[in-house]
Amino acid sequence: MSYRIAEAARIVGVPATTLRYYEDIGLIDQPVRGANGYRAYDEADLARLRFITATKNLGIPLTDVAELVKAFDVEDCSSVAHQVVEMVAVRLAETQTRIGELVALAAQLQTVSARLADAPTSGPCGEGCPCATAAPRPLADRRTFVPLTRGPVVSAADAPVIACSLEAGAVPDRIGDWQALLARAVRREPIPGGTAVEFVASPDLVAEAARLAAAEQDCCTFFTFTLRMTTGHVRLEVQAPEDAADIVAAMFGTAV
Template structure:
């Protein structure tokens, strides 16, 4: 009967010589016979066991379970062996299904994070002023993401209005709402495809925080903050319908639109 040196066994099974020695040390392979010169020699039965171990490990089956499968292998009937393989496969499929579910959850989180990153990509808001920066701020709804909460402004918007906006203005935790900013609002005008809101200069921090939160929340709507003289200006860009709705978020009758 022909026997193989370890290099030949490695080429025949697709395993490295180091891996074959490791499997032998773990009892997955009977101790190799030795030639007169002391070299390991492997027969066809050894190669079949090695291929079994290689395939099982490729499928993610733990070494301990592979070792159980090998017990009494060549003295077993094909039927008995098939039953053992079937039971092992059923357990492994359960493990794989659990990992798939976990990975799908991670993928959903990544998709949501990617959408928020895209929405905030054009923001000029300083990270130092942002109340809910991606991955950094634990504000609920997942790690480092803002989560909508009820607000008095949100309650004033009906479902059809929210569908036009594609977001809920002022619904971010730990950030100012339009109600909070209303007392500092001086003027609000819609011109040139933008809603321009002018606030007292003293409200600059609150306006920046509000704009930063909305940049994360409302994809497709632009929120830019600038300072001019004694005022801080929030310029909102969006569709005409969106701007008309956003303008109503500040309950201030004397504002001229």
């Protein structure tokens, strides 16, 4: 069965202009044309386009997607999947670092907003007015309280606050510490309300997991951490309210 470009684009979930762009940059070969002169996409073309769309939606750059497409056309699925996993790991590390940067920026913006709200109701701007001095001093030694969801910070009177009070300047380092610890994980599995991460036991790992869990719970009180130790294994369980599920996944990963 063959499909015109509009049909193929609709099935794959992208605009027809995107398919033409992929042809222009050499990401895909131009499909054959029927007797009527229209592009004709077959099932193999659609499979390739679905793969491109899926990998691109993960934030993988098109230059890397192009390399993956070459592998998709000639290599076994397991080999292609391994390459995608490696690129996703890079993207995940970048994203987790960016989370730390964005939380720190949110803290700064929140502070600026509060200072500007105190601007006088009359008189011109001048030396010392909030408009000229809105940018806060370095926040490394200041406590902040930054909402981490788009909706209301508190959804019910007895609900935990989905927010972080970590010193803004310390957020990237905290994310980096978690990344270093979680890189040693040997297994993940879903649990009610969160994720369980398992490690091979060692004294330094147990100490670091306990330190980070205690520090994280201090600034993000919506988290619940449980550390279980058995012979040769350490299990860190991370749970949070449903509204914070994306935060758990972003910071601690999900089961594969």
